[in-house]
Amino acid sequence: MRKDSPRHIIDLFSSSDRVHPIASECRMIRRLEEVDRRVFYLAHFQNPAHPLIVVNVALTQGVASSIQKILDDDEKESGPDSAIFYSISSLEPGLRGIDLGHRLITSATAEMQNDVSLTNVTQFSSLSPVPGFRRWILKMMDSDQSALVETIGAENYSDFRELVASLDPQLLPKFSNSLPKLLFKYLFAEKGPDNSTVCPVCNFHVRNGAELWRLNFSANTAQYGMSESLSMMVNYRYYTDKMWQNSYDYQVQKIIPISDSVRSTFLEK
Secondary structure (H helix, E strand, C coil), X not given: CCCCCCHHHXXXXXXXXXXXXXXXXXXXXXXXXXXXXXXXXXXXXXXXXXXXXXXXXXXXXXXXXXXHHHHHCCXXXXXXXXXXXXXXXXXXXXXXXXXXXXXXXXXHHHHHHCCHHHCCXXXXXXXXXXCCHHHHHHHHHHHCHHHHHHHHCHHHHHHHHHHHHHCCHHHHHHHCCHHHHHHHHHHHHCECCCCCECCHHHHXXXXXXXXXXXXXXCCCCCHHHHHHHCCCEEEEECCCCCHHHHHHHHHHHCCCCEXXXXXXXXXXX
């Protein structure tokens, strides 16, 4: 999709993003700046002018860790080496249970790899929300407060309760170590009935062959980011030579692939 795409496609796109809603025409045009942005979509061959699912991509230097910089920064990125899938949205409610995301990410990655203007772009990653994280913490406050206190520290627990209730980003710095620990537990250890991760976004990406690569503190301090995940976001890295094996391991054995950095930070201490 480009700025000169048919207007009806642009209009569909402008209202499509349920992850990071497009606030204005100006912000919508920014997402279509080909210097450091891309938008890809899938459509049925019988109706190619009607997008079914859309992915927004930011081209950045290094794997991005903050959604505010992607959404709000008008300065164009020079010399990008990373493609960041920062929002994937279905435009057809009836198709949300059908897994078109894998096909879209795979085709978008292949297209960027074949783009002669993007020869330096070699890293492919999401920057993903964690929509159920704060809700899980609220549940723990009611049912397993001792586990929270063990991670947060008894001396900080009152301030933590205030953070969870008020959603004030100014209270975040005290929890720069403990929030990532809680998030890792939520993503890696909390399981559904079939032993898959309870986080639907994590499940989506690892089913598609991505690796849980990095947990990002203070990555989305907007009101909706605080309300969903207390500012936390996740990079799921797509290594094209590992995707099929990662996907198989997760779907068959429910093994969540994690980076060496995540492993050493959260499992080997």
